[in-house]
Amino acid sequence: MKAQSEKLELLEKIANGITWWIGSIPSLIAHTLFFIISFLLPILKLVEFDKMLLILTTVVSLEAIYLAIFIQMSVNKSHEKIEDIQEDIEEISEDIEDIQEDIEEISEDIEEINEDIEDIQEDIEEINEEEEDEDHSERAKNVMIKSNISSNKNEIKVLKDKIQELQNMIDELKKE
Numbered sequence: 001m002k003a004q005s006e007k008l009e010l011l012e013k014i015a016n017g018i019t020w021w022i023g024s025i026p027s028l029i030a031h032t033l034f035f036i037i038s039f040l041l042p043i044l045k046l047v048e049f050d051k052m053l054l055i056l057t058t059v060v061s062l063e064a065i066y067l068a069i070f071i072q073m074s075v076n077k078s079h080e081k082i083e084d085i086q087e088d089i090e091e092i093s094e095d096i097e098d099i100q101e102d103i104e105e106i107s108e109d110i111e112e113i114n115e116d117i118e119d120i121q122e123d124i125e126e127i128n129e130e131e132e133d134e135d136h137s138e139r140a141k142n143v144m145i146k147s148n149i150s151s152n153k154n155e156i157k158v159l160k161d162k163i164q165e166l167q168n169m170i171d172e173l174k175k176e
Contacts, residue, residue, distance in 0.1 A: 012073065012077070015069075015070045015073045015074070016073075016074065016077075018066075018067075018070050019067075019070045019071060019073075019074045022067060022070070035056075038052055038055075038056045039052075
């Protein structure tokens with residue numbers, strides 16, 4: 001099986017080489033020279049004209065048959081490559097569709113995340129407003145406490161003064 005596969009590959013390489021050579025400038029030159037020489041042979045009386053035409057026609061017909069086979073082999077191989085490329089394109093198209101679906105899902109997820117972020121920002125703003133309100137309340141309490149402390153200090157001072165006065169009076173009374 002392997003030997004047969006290797007033989008087929010060798011024949012395909014030969015066919016590809018011949019097909020390539022036939023479509024080249026050197027082939028054009030070689031064929032032109034062959035035809036010129038073919039027509040010169042009867043003129044130079046080396047071969048009869050009828051025999052030259054018979055041989056030339058036979059050679060050209062055989063060449064045309066083999067060229068048609070080689071060209072068909074190349075066409076078949078090209079067709080196989082085109083089918084492979086079409087399969088690859090179909091796979092790529094499917095992959096692109098999958099990627100587009102993934103992108104749509106990601107876009108939806110991003111929208112949801114943005115909505116969540118907006119909700120979180122609103123919550124943060126509310127918390128900040130509440131903290132500001134609490135800060136104002138706290139400050140008001142502190143101011144009230146400070147003012148109470150100040151008034152208490154004054155009252156304590158007045159009381160201390162009264163106590164001192166009373167103490168002085170007691171001391172005087174004791175002396176009497």
